[in-house]
Amino acid sequence: MKNGYKEPDILEEYSESMEDSQLKGLRLPTIRRFPKYLRVLWEFSSHGREVVSSDKIAHKLNLDPITVRKDLAFTGILGKPRVGYTIADLIEGIEKIINSQSQTNVYLFGAGNLGTALLGYGGFKKHGYNLIAAFDSDPAKIGIKLHDKPVYGISHIREVVEISDHDIAVLCVPENVAQETADIIIEAGIKSIWNFTSNELKVPESVTVLTEDLASSLAVLSVTRKRNSFK
Amino acid sequence: MKNGYKEPDILEEYSESMEDSQLKGLRLPTIRRFPKYLRVLWEFSSHGREVVSSDKIAHKLNLDPITVRKDLAFTGILGKPRVGYTIADLIEGIEKIINSQSQTNVYLFGAGNLGTALLGYGGFKKHGYNLIAAFDSDPAKIGIKLHDKPVYGISHIREVVEISDHDIAVLCVPENVAQETADIIIEAGIKSIWNFTSNELKVPESVTVLTEDLASSLAVLSVTRKRNSFK
DNA sequence: TATATATCGGTATATTTTTATCGATAATTA
DNA sequence: TAATTATCGATAAAAATATACCGATATATA
Numbered sequence: 001m002k003n004g005y006k007e008p009d010i011l012e013e014y015s016e017s018m019e020d021s022q023l024k025g026l027r028l029p030t031i032r033r034f035p036k037y038l039r040v041l042w043e044f045s046s047h048g049r050e051v052v053s054s055d056k057i058a059h060k061l062n063l064d065p066i067t068v069r070k071d072l073a074f075t076g077i078l079g080k081p082r083v084g085y086t087i088a089d090l091i092e093g094i095e096k097i098i099n100s101q102s103q104t105n106v107y108l109f110g111a112g113n114l115g116t117a118l119l120g121y122g123g124f125k126k127h128g129y130n131l132i133a134a135f136d137s138d139p140a141k142i143g144i145k146l147h148d149k150p151v152y153g154i155s156h157i158r159e160v161v162e163i164s165d166h167d168i169a170v171l172c173v174p175e176n177v178a179q180e181t182a183d184i185i186i187e188a189g190i191k192s193i194w195n196f197t198s199n200e201l202k203v204p205e206s207v208t209v210l211t212e213d214l215a216s217s218l219a220v221l222s223v224t225r226k227r228n229s230f231k
Numbered sequence: 232m233k234n235g236y237k238e239p240d241i242l243e244e245y246s247e248s249m250e251d252s253q254l255k256g257l258r259l260p261t262i263r264r265f266p267k268y269l270r271v272l273w274e275f276s277s278h279g280r281e282v283v284s285s286d287k288i289a290h291k292l293n294l295d296p297i298t299v300r301k302d303l304a305f306t307g308i309l310g311k312p313r314v315g316y317t318i319a320d321l322i323e324g325i326e327k328i329i330n331s332q333s334q335t336n337v338y339l340f341g342a343g344n345l346g347t348a349l350l351g352y353g354g355f356k357k358h359g360y361n362l363i364a365a366f367d368s369d370p371a372k373i374g375i376k377l378h379d380k381p382v383y384g385i386s387h388i389r390e391v392v393e394i395s396d397h398d399i400a401v402l403c404v405p406e407n408v409a410q411e412t413a414d415i416i417i418e419a420g421i422k423s424i425w426n427f428t429s430n431e432l433k434v435p436e437s438v439t440v441l442t443e444d445l446a447s448s449l450a451v452l453s454v455t456r457k458r459n460s461f462k
Numbered sequence: 463t464a465t466a467t468a469t470c471g472g473t474a475t476a477t478t479t480t481t482a483t484c485g486a487t488a489a490t491t492a
Numbered sequence: 493t494a495a496t497t498a499t500c501g502a503t504a505a506a507a508a509t510a511t512a513c514c515g516a517t518a519t520a521t522a
Contacts, residue, residue: 053499053500054499055498065499069499069500078500078501079499081498081500081501082498082500083498083500084498084499084500
């Protein structure tokens with residue numbers, strides 16, 4: 001017996017700091033797919049299913065079942081041949097990886113069009129993020145509520161933000177104040193910035209920035225379409 | 232002389248249907264980076280620069296200069312040793328690839344929070360896309376203008392949309408009507424859908440869908456931060 | 463004018479990501 | 493109970509992507 005399916009070993013009972021080890025080998029494409037798996041798992045679950053095969057998941061997401069199995073292996077959840085995976089276990093396993101911290105607070109900076117839209121984005125709550133408050137410089141907005149979230153002046157950042165290593169700032173301010181706002185955010189102790197401005201931010205190494213580049217997506221759409229039209 | 236820098240050949244004078252061939256070998260990561268190059272090239276240009284090296288661009292975007300040179304090679308624009316590339320040429324070359332068509336019309340479906348935000352998104356115009364109109368089912372919105380764009384009832388789609396192969400539909404409707412709206416869009420002849428709902432759309436092969444998955448980004452941010460905290 | 467240096471573009475290598483193959487096995491069917 | 497089948501997980505191969513290397517050369521400097 002050289003390779004192939006093997007009866008899995010008994011799971012280690014203790015896994016105190018498994019998070020670190022679990023993260024090893026985890027790649028970006030896999031991480032990006034996890035929320036997609038969650039979506040279809042939630043859907044299956046809401047239809048009363050309890051188990052699901054990699055093939056079924058793959059089909060829903062236009063992926064290869066092998067990809068799905070490799071990704072799901074990172075959760076440590078084992079499937080059964082001829083049956084599949086227990087949906088509830090998978091959901092728990094994925095959530096543990098992509099948002100394991102007890103709670104992640106999200107703060108919005110810039111309550112303009114896009115910012116206000118994101119205040120109403122249901123994905124935050126669904127994925128375990130708590131949108132706490134918004135900050136804006138417009139006096140007309142300060143003090144009111146948008147989508148039930150209070151809007152503060154940015155000078156009150158220290159009073160509002162409970163400093164915690166895994167809080168997230170969503171940056172939706174105009175481009176010309178993007179960097180200075182980021183500086184204030186970092187100064188206040190927030191270490192993750194979700195950047196919706198088309199602006200490369202200069203930040204210390206200890207701060208993580210993810211820039212959401214809508215123009216990149218448009219480019220992909222444009223070229224993909226052109227490609228499709230050539231065949 | 233086995234390899235290394237070579238005096239470039241004289242450019243072919245005619246290149247009628249170069250688009251197709253130019254697209255060959257062009258990969259998704261490169262396409263995604265093109266708009267980023269445009270951003271920094273515009274910036275350099277606005278500061279009065281006329282030439283720029285791969286190294287300068289790479290530095291701005293946190294990329295490897297080799298990556299930049301390889302990407303830029305797809306434009307066909309040649310740089311000069313010790314000098315760099317002519318910025319104006321690069322801009323033209325990139326724009327040709329990612330949005331070569333004379334004009335791309337963009338139609339928004341669903342003028343809710345996110346939709347309205349996108350109506351105000353400056354990137355459209357900047358990258359050569361014309362946002363023509365929005366469609367919504369809410370009678371209170373139909374007939375008014377949002378960000379100077381008219382809002383129509385979706386039943387008027389055929390009157391408003393000039394059918395053209397490279398038009399883009401931006402889908403921002405609630406999830407429960409995502410698929411049916413997509414069907415109407417496709418029926419009207421639009422072949423590219425930029426999908427902001429967290430919903431896998433079933434579409435014919437001839438239609439290109441790009442799903443913008445905000446939850447995926449959040450996951451990436453979450454895990455990247457966790458990683459950073461381990462070192 | 464000779465030398466030094468920045469920077470190009472081509473080829474080569476390394477790493478990451480996807481896809482294929484296959485033995486093992488749990489449930490199903492004959 | 494035996495054969496069939498769906499599906500797993502491990503290893504292997506292929507494809508895509510990023511990085512490294514290096515000779516050539518245009519400008520700058522000595």
